[in-house]
Amino acid sequence: MNHSMINVPLDTISSTIASMSSVLTAAGAAAAIVGDDRSIKFVTDELKKLIGEIPTARHLEQTLGIPLGDLRRPSSTTISVRDRKMLVSIVPFANGAAIVLRQVFDDPPQISDIPKVVDVIRSVVNRFITFAELKSIQLEVSASDFDERYRHHDQLADALGTLLDNSLHYVPAGGEVVIGVRPMDHKGKPILLFFVMDNGPLVPEHMKHVIFESGFVWNAQAAERTGGGLFKVREFAAAHGGSVWVDSKTQKACSFFLRLDPDH
Structure with missing residues (x-):
């Protein structure tokens, strides 16, 4: 029997933007925090390295090529950034939402069109x-x-x-x-x-x-x-x-x- 464990490196979800910023920075995440008013509150250095400066939420949407939609609902979308397949996740919390990018890798080839x-x-x-x-x-x-x-x-x-x-x-x-x-x-x-x-x-x-x-x-x-x-x-x-x-x-x-x- 095969058990695949996914390690969880982050401590906790926070109700404050300041604490959330610390969590994302400590985790080395490529992420931004968008407030309830849809203004950019924080951008990690990892995200800046990946897509540059993000002055507004609209700029973030244009750079990622996707609408952020309802920040109160968690969601994930796959995009391409510099020829890399990335998963963009919206993670709501009390004062806004964290927009987190992580690289994903293609699934192994299937011998049929129907996956296991x-x-x-x-x-x-x-x-x-x-x-x-x-x-x-x-x-x-x-x-x-x-x-x-x-x-x-x-x-x-x-x-x-x-x-x-x-x-x-x-x-x-x-x-x-x-x-x-x-x-x-x-x-x-x-x-x-x-x-x-x-x-x-x-x-x-x-x-x-x-x-x-x-x-x-x-x-x-x-x-x-x-x-x-x-x-x-x-x-x-x-x-x-x-x-x-x-x-x-x-x-x-x-x-x-x-x-x-x-x-x-």
Whole structure:
């Protein structure tokens, strides 16, 4: 069994621009901080080396070739800077957002146009790694070394992204999240069992089914844990011979499971 650990070098996410600047500088990150008023508050030397001086947010958008959009929502986009493939991540915090660039490398060549499910998981993790680092969350990929592929991989990536996004929202700074997959048998048929587990708060018993319903409205600031966008995950699972559910039997971890028929 292969466990791929992603080291988290950053200490914590801060509610102040001054502290966030120190975190980004200490990490050697190529990053800028944009305030609530969309003005540039801070630019690391690493980012200046990469793209030069950044006087305004508009200039940053033009240099990167992408709109920054809603700074209150985390997002990641792949761009090219000086012939290097870079991942631009927007990481919101209390007084604005950190715009972080990191170099990414092409995935290994696939023997078919359909990627391995393990590579789908890793691509999802890459979208959220910057946010996890800034929140000092330990993010682990746990997957058996097997060659299973899944032809609806784009929809799978969206579903896993929703589950991971929810975990990262609820896990406190310094927490842990594990995302992975296991090939299994169910009633004599092969299945793929994906999971996202974390040590954040548990979903209350009375909400375990409600959060997957189409009419459920997520309140991100509510005291109890629920989740956003989970109906779409349920729709995807149902359309492909599977199901999704949340479990916390151990009372130590909140675990979301996504079961799929690999042949569906």
